[in-house]
Amino acid sequence: MVEITNDESNYGAKIIVVGVGGAGNNVVNRMIEDGIQGVEYICVNTDSQQLKKCKCSTCIQIGEKLTKGRGAGGNPEVGRNSAEESRETLTEAIKEAEMVFVTCGMGGGTGTGAAPVIAQIAKEMNILTVAVVSKPFKHEGDVRMTQAMDGIATLKENVDTMIVIPNEKLREICDKKARFPEVLKMADSVLRQGVQGITDIINKMGDINLDFEDVCTVMRDKGIAHIGIGRATGDDSCMQAVQMAIASPLLETNIEGADNIILHFSGDLGFDDTINASNYVKEIVGADTNVIFGEVYDDSEPDTCSVTIIATGIKNSPDAAVVASPAQTIKPQAGLGFLNMGGTARKPQPAAPSAQPGAQTRPQPAYRPQAQTGKPAAPAQGQQNPMGYRSPKQNQTPDNGSSILIPEWISRQNNN
Structure with missing residues (x-):
């Protein structure tokens, strides 16, 4: 078991972002690079080499006995069993949190298998638990997509709120000549933005302030x-x-x-x-x-x-x-x-x-700009x-x- 004690501090609610697997670890790294304040970070992985690239001060290698630090091999069952093996350590790492974000890319082994276990641990301690996850690109194949959808269904049962981002939609906004590493970095950035959008609301004081209890009202047990x-x-x-x-x-x-x-x-x-x-x-x-x-x-x-x-x-x-x-x-x-x-x-x-034909939708209000006076x-x-x-x-x-x-x-x- 590899664990490094976290010494980061935050004001207000204690928020922990847990990045699980390769994509989740990348999200944490990008948040740290961007200087996001008011949260603590944990990277979780079965791959000891991947954890060496993590920039946060708390890294947890799960399933040390099961995987020997070599990863889950794309098998969600290995990811789940690894998290269960390390349940005590994971519980200790997040027990003081008031809100936990679990972020990962679905479809692989560690994120798909371990994220629901980590979310379950947090939810059982009555911690507000939010998942921000991505679905794989279509070209990654039916097996990976099936694993992702199964993982999302399991994770949804163990969180208060879930945000799902389909990577395939990145193709609609990317230049067709974009290189693969660049697109993967974009996918990580979308996950990061989803987490940051919520943490900023909690941590930034305003003239009309939103506090942690407001977030709980909107996000607890909401799907x-x-x-x-x-x-x-x-x-x-x-x-x-x-x-x-x-x-x-x-x-x-x-x-x-x-x-x-x-x-x-x-x-x-x-x-x-x-x-x-x-x-x-x-x-x-x-x-x-x-x-x-x-x-x-x-x-x-x-x-x-x-x-x-x-x-x-x-x-x-x-x-x-x-x-x-x-x-x-x-x-x-x-x-x-x-x-x-x-x-x-x-x-x-x-x-x-x-x-879609036959769908029932509420009429959308048309935007009407205010009348302007003076110079246009x-x-x-x-x-x-x-x-x-x-x-x-x-x-x-x-x-x-x-x-x-x-x-x-x-x-x-x-x-x-």
């Missing part, structure tokens, strides 16, 4: 969740950011039909703009949805707004309608050099729901969307130079 993050600069930045957060193409969920929502604004916020954006969300989810509102005012970036939406208790299907919103578009170029290029901002579009405002610029929002037109596979949205978290890859 599948949607998390969306949008960021925009310019006129109507609050509305643009909230529309981006609603409609991420990297998820198979949306907020329609949710029972509970956290709606968190941060940035240079106008009072009316924030209220209009909040009402827009309420029109989509309906009067029966519990919406918890938070705000952090920060004028360090003028006319810029960031929005995080967490929706739980979702009853609709992955194919239910989402809301159209503006997006930053650029022409695809060779390689990934185009990621740092500028783009053309587009004006907000009316809602354009799309659903310049077109909004600088829209960014870490979770990868694209408009319905962009949801089609890019072909022969069609426009493609490049999310902010992808554009940072060239700088890392």
Whole structure:
């Protein structure tokens, strides 16, 4: 058994992010590289060589007797048995936590098998337990996808809330000439963004503050969740950011039909703009949805707004309608050099729901910008969307130079 004592500290609720297996370990490393504060980190793996690459101060090698540090060989049963062998050590590592994130890539051996055991340990101690996991690419094969879906089903029974990110959807936003390591790094970044979106809400104090109990209300025993993050600069930045957060193409969920929502604004916020954006969300989810509102005012970036939406208790299907919103578009170029290029901002579009024939969906409210007086405002610029929002037109596979949205978290890859 390999364990290193953690000496990191945080303020408020004690939050631990547990990265399980190779993908989970990579998520933890990226969060540490990005300087995410207010959380503690644990890397868990059956592969001792992989743990040597981890940057956190607590690493746990599970299944030392079973695997001898050589990994699970893609077998979830080995991953599960390894976690059971090390159950006592895992329990000790997370017992003081108030919230535990379990993050991993599903389909392999360690993450698929061990993550449900770790989540079960946390849940049995009444720790708020949230899983942020990814499904494999289709080209990885039916066996791996079947293992992933079985693992997701098992994990769902042992967590309060789960966010599932299909890696296959990355193909819709990646340049066709992107190299494989670059795409894998993007997949890790999406998982990292899902975790960070929640931890930032808890750890950042605001004028209208959201605390840990608010998060518990929305996320305890709620099943599948949607998390969306949008960021925009310019006129109507609050509305643009909230529309981006609603409609991420990297998820198979949306907020329609949710029972509970956290709606968190941060940035240079106008009072009316924030209220209009909040009402827009309420029109989509309906009067029966519990919406918890938070705000952090920060004028360090003028006319810029960031929005995080967490929706739980979702009853609709992955194919239910989402809301159209503006997006930053650029022409695809060779390689990934185009990621740092500028783009053309587009004006907000009316809602354009799309659903399978016969599906029951609530009518989507159309966006109506406030009447302007005086000199007409310049077109909004600088829209960014870490979770990868694209408009319905962009949801089609890019072909022969069609426009493609490049999310902010992808554009940072060239700088890392």
